Amino acid sequence: MSATIYDVAREAGVSMATVSRVMNDTAVVKEETKKRVLDAIAKLSYRPNAVARGLASKRTKTIGVIVPDVSAAFMAELVRGIEDIANMYHYHIILCNSDGQLDRERDLVGTMWEKQVDGLLFMSPKLRQEHIDTFEEAQLPIVLCRTDDPEKRIPSVNINNKQAAIDVVDYLAAKGCKSIAFVGAKAGLKSLTDERRAGFLQATERNAITSQLIDVPSETYSGALKFLKDALQTSPVRAIVAANDELAIAAEHVAQDLKLRIPEDVMIVGFDNTKLTEMSRPPLTTVAQSMYDYGAVAMRFLTKLLSDEPISTYTVVLPHQILERESTAPKFVK
């Protein structure tokens, strides 16, 4: 398994160029010599050295994936989507965690350049001008995934978070909710949450619904419990829209601790449709977006950029839908 192209050439009695040709199918080779080459490859268990190949061809067949944190609930599924499609197109991925820190993100883009990745899939809680500058420097094909670029300067794959939040409020309004709270990280930290909050505020106002904002320092289960409890104790609401599923489950538990019935006393809606949603009690109504598809579509988008396939739009908007479960719809007793 460590023969070189020269060894194969010698074994087959041809030149290395011919070996390269049959491997890459880059020119017509006589059927008979092709067979000889293939036999030699098999006999020597030859495997082409991708690094040498990358240096010579200037294409490494690897793409860089920069995420805030793989261990976040939905991120793993998203990465799986990326990986599957990457594989389908014979790419491999180098995965990096940035923790959403600008310095680290910029550094990683540079490192990815060093690694000569063919393209980049980039995720970040909030896109800044510095990001754009860094991308420009790096001169790499880049697709943003699940990170909003308000000015649409970079190709991206997203859902319409604002509209999704509007849909949720309308859905709750149709159920008769007159006061709804939104729980999420405070404004300015996460674009996603900001978008969702904006939709929430717009729709509550339009529906003449009393709205309340519950800001939490970090969008995690344990970090949110206290803030939810304080908020729900002081001013009870009829429904809670959470910026993500983890917060929604925290809301469920706080409500239950306060002896509120879900959904009779308070309805709860999450975002993202992570696996948590069907494993919670009651199962959580949530805004579903296939995280897997998210990654898959972004990766597919990138392969198009890399092969100069025609692109219809540089701003892909994925569909979302409200998945109704028992946290907003009473279960029928059978």
Next chain:
Amino acid sequence: MSATIYDVAREAGVSMATVSRVMNDTAVVKEETKKRVLDAIAKLSYRPNAVARGLASKRTKTIGVIVPDVSAAFMAELVRGIEDIANMYHYHIILCNSDGQLDRERDLVGTMWEKQVDGLLFMSPKLRQEHIDTFEEAQLPIVLCRTDDPEKRIPSVNINNKQAAIDVVDYLAAKGCKSIAFVGAKAGLKSLTDERRAGFLQATERNAITSQLIDVPSETYSGALKFLKDALQTSPVRAIVAANDELAIAAEHVAQDLKLRIPEDVMIVGFDNTKLTEMSRPPLTTVAQSMYDYGAVAMRFLTKLLSDEPISTYTVVLPHQILERESTAPKFVK
């Protein structure tokens, strides 16, 4: 950002060798010329081409990570652990999913060789002889992570799953449980589960506890519900030990549907201490092992192998502990 080492050399008025030396700190360079080189690097925004470097040095500073599925509950945390330590030692990771299929796994090891990774972190539900053969062919430094090699042929990091299960049974026995069920994938599919089941059986016998095995086709929440329900309806038990947290939560829900109180009527214990455990109701007692540490330790182990640091043992066994939560311990009413 696409200057070469020659450009830097010219700019600094030195030879490329000197540039290489200051970059890699591989020989003493006069302070003044070093400064000139550094200035030139900065001026040209020079970044070394890692591919060329890899070809010349035969070390790519990247390691391959082969997992069954990143999107499995605990896997993402584990990968995060790997990535953090890899970064600390200036490595990058190429991540691949095998779905635990032998053919795919073998193929991936070959691909990793092509990519000239410096080493491999390998995870699989069940290690076979074919794996060993493949590893041998590839001639790569390999560390098994969370995958048992009964014959200790390959360096590995693991926990003692059998002992952990024994500990759990002893723990439940001390609480007076006289009949305990074990739920997990049927024998022969997953080494992890097999080990845990073996410990369960040994300890129940020693403690004269009535044991019951609940086999499920796949160790997932939804896939297990039916089997759990059937089992619990026909022969009620005092406690359930699940092969992982997801199954344990399924057990909680089935028990609750059968109007059983947890832990008063039935105690439930999971495995792995995933994030699910504290987000379930009641919070789940589980066998804790830091998934992050799992990956981190395995990666650290690999760096040792790669730098020929002395190794005390080739079979690292990580500690585990029972984390008691309310699924086995009634909550005090305050």
Next chain:
DNA sequence: CTGTTAGCGCATTCAT
């Protein structure tokens, strides 16, 4: 302390 030289293993002209 620094420069020159020779590869690393392949893709890719340019000939033939």
Next chain:
DNA sequence: ATGAATGCGCTAACAG
């Protein structure tokens, strides 16, 4: 249809 030659950008002897 095939071979010979060149270079990708760097590391690593080997000189000096």
